[in-house]
Amino acid sequence: MSVSQVYQSDKRAMGKIKALLERVDITLDEHLDYTCAVFDEAGEPIATGSAFGPTLRCFAVDPAHQGEGLLNEIITHLMENRLEKGFFHLFVYTKPGSAKFFQDLGFSVIAEVPGFLVFLENRKDGFPGYLKKLEAKKRPGRNAAIVMNANPFTLGHRYLVETAAKENDTVYLFLLSENAGPIPAAIRHRLVREAVADLPNVVCLETGAYLISSATFPGYFLKTEDKILRTQAALDTALFVRIAQALDIQTRYVGSEPRSLVTGIYNEVLSVALPAHGIECRVIPRRELPDGQIISASTVRQAIHDDRLDSVADMLPETTLAFFRSPEASPIVAAIRRETDVVHY
Amino acid sequence: MQILKPATAGTLESSDLMVTLEPGNGGIELSLTSSVMNQYGRQIKKTVLETLERLEVKDAKVTVVDKGALDCTIKARVECAVFRANDASAENIPWGGVIV
Numbered sequence: 001m002s003v004s005q006v007y008q009s010d011k012r013a014m015g016k017i018k019a020l021l022e023r024v025d026i027t028l029d030e031h032l033d034y035t036c037a038v039f040d041e042a043g044e045p046i047a048t049g050s051a052f053g054p055t056l057r058c059f060a061v062d063p064a065h066q067g068e069g070l071l072n073e074i075i076t077h078l079m080e081n082r083l084e085k086g087f088f089h090l091f092v093y094t095k096p097g098s099a100k101f102f103q104d105l106g107f108s109v110i111a112e113v114p115g116f117l118v119f120l121e122n123r124k125d126g127f128p129g130y131l132k133k134l135e136a137k138k139r140p141g142r143n144a145a146i147v148m149n150a151n152p153f154t155l156g157h158r159y160l161v162e163t164a165a166k167e168n169d170t171v172y173l174f175l176l177s178e179n180a181g182p183i184p185a186a187i188r189h190r191l192v193r194e195a196v197a198d199l200p201n202v203v204c205l206e207t208g209a210y211l212i213s214s215a216t217f218p219g220y221f222l223k224t225e226d227k228i229l230r231t232q233a234a235l236d237t238a239l240f241v242r243i244a245q246a247l248d249i250q251t252r253y254v255g256s257e258p259r260s261l262v263t264g265i266y267n268e269v270l271s272v273a274l275p276a277h278g279i280e281c282r283v284i285p286r287r288e289l290p291d292g293q294i295i296s297a298s299t300v301r302q303a304i305h306d307d308r309l310d311s312v313a314d315m316l317p318e319t320t321l322a323f324f325r326s327p328e329a330s331p332i333v334a335a336i337r338r339e340t341d342v343v344h345y
Numbered sequence: 346m347q348i349l350k351p352a353t354a355g356t357l358e359s360s361d362l363m364v365t366l367e368p369g370n371g372g373i374e375l376s377l378t379s380s381v382m383n384q385y386g387r388q389i390k391k392t393v394l395e396t397l398e399r400l401e402v403k404d405a406k407v408t409v410v411d412k413g414a415l416d417c418t419i420k421a422r423v424e425c426a427v428f429r430a431n432d433a434s435a436e437n438i439p440w441g442g443v444i445v
Contacts, residue, residue, distance in 0.1 A: 069358060069359055072356075072357040072358050072359070072412070073356070073357075073358060075357055076356040076357045076358065076363065079353070079357075079363070080353065083351065083352075083353050083365075088351045088365075088367065104378070104380065105357050105378075105410055106357075106363070106376075106378040106408065106410035122408070123376065123408065124376050125376070
């Protein structure tokens with residue numbers, strides 16, 4: 001028996017795979033870029049697994065065929081496929097009861113949302129190594145953290161950072177590492193660093209794969225239904241708690257979220273879950289312009305998209321504004337214009 | 346031999362192993378998971394390290410997930426992963442030399 005790819009366009013086979021997953025209480029994700037299965041002589045799928053970016057997910061083995069080593073074949077196939085695509089650091093989501101099978105295949109547990117899912121990675125020193133590197137940067141006193149995409153950095157972000165910097169000895173500013181959308185991560189980070197350079201107690205760090213990445217929180221980047229978003233946000237929170245312990249962070253600052261559904265849900269989950277772990281979650285109201293308009297990176301991207309950067313000049317620090325007016329930004333501006341939807345859902 | 350890019354060889358099926366090589370941070374860093382760790386962990390480690398030494402691999406991150414493979418399988422999978430990671434084409438493989 002061999003493992004073969006199942007194309008998303010093959011509605012009949014995908015329907016059978018969905019049914020197989022449902023028999024073991026798993027819902028087929030809407031966002032997948034590869035699915036494979038083992039079929040029996042009658043052409044029915046008896047084992048399946050899928051991948052999305054660096055993550056492996058949606059596994060099921062027909063109960064009548066368990067114990068035949070089919071999962072190992074599926075994982076081998078998916079790992080080879082992901083390596084070909086250039087993903088070496090792989091992650092697995094699975095139900096708490098199934099984590100053991102993956103541990104036998106060389107995966108280590110990173111975090112768990114009790115009763116919902118376990119999150120694993122294919123290296124032993126991955127998350128522990130990341131935490132160790134962070135610990136080396138630990139500073140004494142009152143510490144706070146902010147996690148931001150800063151896509152791009154606005155005066156709203158600046159206000160949030162300034163508020164935290166005033167109220168704490170050190171602010172760890174975690175910047176999303178992922179390249180998502182037209183503004184490359186390196187540029188986003190540079191604009192943040194330039195704009196907070198005058199605040200000596202702000203330390204810029206990268207989130208790596210462990211906070212709001214397409215591994216921990218794919219719903220942040222792709223439209224996903226509420227219930228799944230909540231589970232992903234809970235997983236992200238569980239990882240943040242570990243990071244907070246490594247850096248002795250007592251407070252997390254977030255900006256209030258009147259518009260984006262996903263960030264709204266994320267804030268809601270954070271404000272319930274963090275205090276349970278002894279971390280305060282401070283929601284800072286969005287900065288408004290004198291005319292009552294709230295400052296938002298989505299609004300800024302929309303303005304760049306519509307070729308009216310000047311209309312949002314009062315939302316941006318000098319550094320971000322100068323960048324988007326410079327010739328260096330022209331390919332990025334062009335990429336933003338090509339996007340059909342630049343507003344975060 | 347130098348590990349130029351990440352590469353893998355083998356499978357996770359019973360009696361096999363999956364070897365993944367990545368460029369290292371100066372030295373050999375081996376991570377081993379095995380279904381027969383208690384009985385043969387030390388022997389597997391020895392075979393992997395000896396094979397790497399014979400191929401003069403000095404700088405690599407090595408991940409081995411073993412499912413009870415025999416020594417000859419371990420040797421073959423490690424060799425294969427090294428040549429893939431080194432981008433050595435079939436003609437450049439030193440049959441009869443370091444590959445015995």
